[in-house]
Amino acid sequence: MKLEFPNSQWADYQLLDSGNYQKLERFGQIVMARPEPKALWDKSMSDADWARLCHTRFVPGAGFAKAGKEDSGTWERLKKMEDQWYIRYNGSPKFRLRLGLTSFKHVGVFPEQAPNWEYIFEHTSALEAKAKAANRPAPRVLNLFAYTGAASLAAKCAGADVTHLDSVRQVVTWARGNMEESRLDGIRWVVEDALKFAKRELKRGNKYQGIILDPPAYGHGPDGEKWKLDELLFDLLKTVAGILEPKDSFMVLNLYSNGYSATLGETLVKQAFGLSAQTGELESGELALMDNFGKALPLSIFVRLAR
Numbered sequence: 001m002k003l004e005f006p007n008s009q010w011a012d013y014q015l016l017d018s019g020n021y022q023k024l025e026r027f028g029q030i031v032m033a034r035p036e037p038k039a040l041w042d043k044s045m046s047d048a049d050w051a052r053l054c055h056t057r058f059v060p061g062a063g064f065a066k067a068g069k070e071d072s073g074t075w076e077r078l079k080k081m082e083d084q085w086y087i088r089y090n091g092s093p094k095f096r097l098r099l100g101l102t103s104f105k106h107v108g109v110f111p112e113q114a115p116n117w118e119y120i121f122e123h124t125s126a127l128e129a130k131a132k133a134a135n136r137p138a139p140r141v142l143n144l145f146a147y148t149g150a151a152s153l154a155a156k157c158a159g160a161d162v163t164h165l166d167s168v169r170q171v172v173t174w175a176r177g178n179m180e181e182s183r184l185d186g187i188r189w190v191v192e193d194a195l196k197f198a199k200r201e202l203k204r205g206n207k208y209q210g211i212i213l214d215p216p217a218y219g220h221g222p223d224g225e226k227w228k229l230d231e232l233l234f235d236l237l238k239t240v241a242g243i244l245e246p247k248d249s250f251m252v253l254n255l256y257s258n259g260y261s262a263t264l265g266e267t268l269v270k271q272a273f274g275l276s277a278q279t280g281e282l283e284s285g286e287l288a289l290m291d292n293f294g295k296a297l298p299l300s301i302f303v304r305l306a307r
Contacts (some may be wrong), residue, residue, distance in 0.1 A: 168222075
């Protein structure tokens with residue numbers, strides 16, 4: 001199992017400290033404190049130091065940590081700051097992302113996902129090179145539960161024909177703005193329930209060379225469809241197995257649910273794709289952040305398939 005962190009040279013992001021169920025982060029010039037249930041240890045810095053550095057902190061609401069309201073609350077501003085601002089990712093793919101304070105604890109990016117962006121860029125670039133050499137169209141990449149589009153931008157930077165899907169129209173609009181700010185174009189935007197869309201693609205016989213999945217534990221489709229990860233994930237993976245090209249393709253699965261492990265994710269993928277226990281095509285592990293005091297904060301698990 002792998003443990004992966006964002007590149008320490010990413011200038012616009014830094015986990016300054018973590019502990020006491022919180023994390024102190026810098027996004028560009030903005031420093032914020034947010035709840036983090038996995039930060040079980042003590043802070044390394046004092047409360048006074050956190051307060052001195054913070055532009056804003058998230059105050060959990062009454063429904064915080066309950067199904068459907070896991071991240072609800074409000075932001076308390078401690079210093080003057082803009083409502084929206086931009087950061088740049090300067091790894092192998094290079095793009096810009098607009099950030100902002102939402103009614104949840106999120107700000108428009110999950111920085112621990114940077115290793116996945118690198119993986120997507122690397123594998124898409126290799127597929128694009130093969131396609132050019134054989135005079136074939138650009139590789140098709142489908143990003144499900146695509147949020148504000150960092151993974152979509154990583155694939156687009158590598159030359160892919162990208163379909164970006166999310167069930168929330170405002171989030172898709174946010175992603176489109178990130179594409180334009182990054183001076184990219186041509187991404188296909190879909191506001192739809194991910195499982196419904198994948199099943200339709202299967203019936204149509206459509207195939208993709210890359211598929212990215214980052215499903216939430218709970219959610220709703222644009223028509224009120226209920227999403228519960230435990231009940232729908234295996235069905236989704238079996239459907240995805242039918243629309244992923246059997247050769248020269250990749251799949252990235254990311255899971256945030258606290259009850260999931262890399263071993264569980266790998267077993268799910270093996271069973272859904274009909275892979276043998278001896279397959280060498282899979283890799284799995286955890287994505288984590290490292291704070292300035294050397295404390296590793298694991299935040300999600302990933303499973304990646306390349307063939």
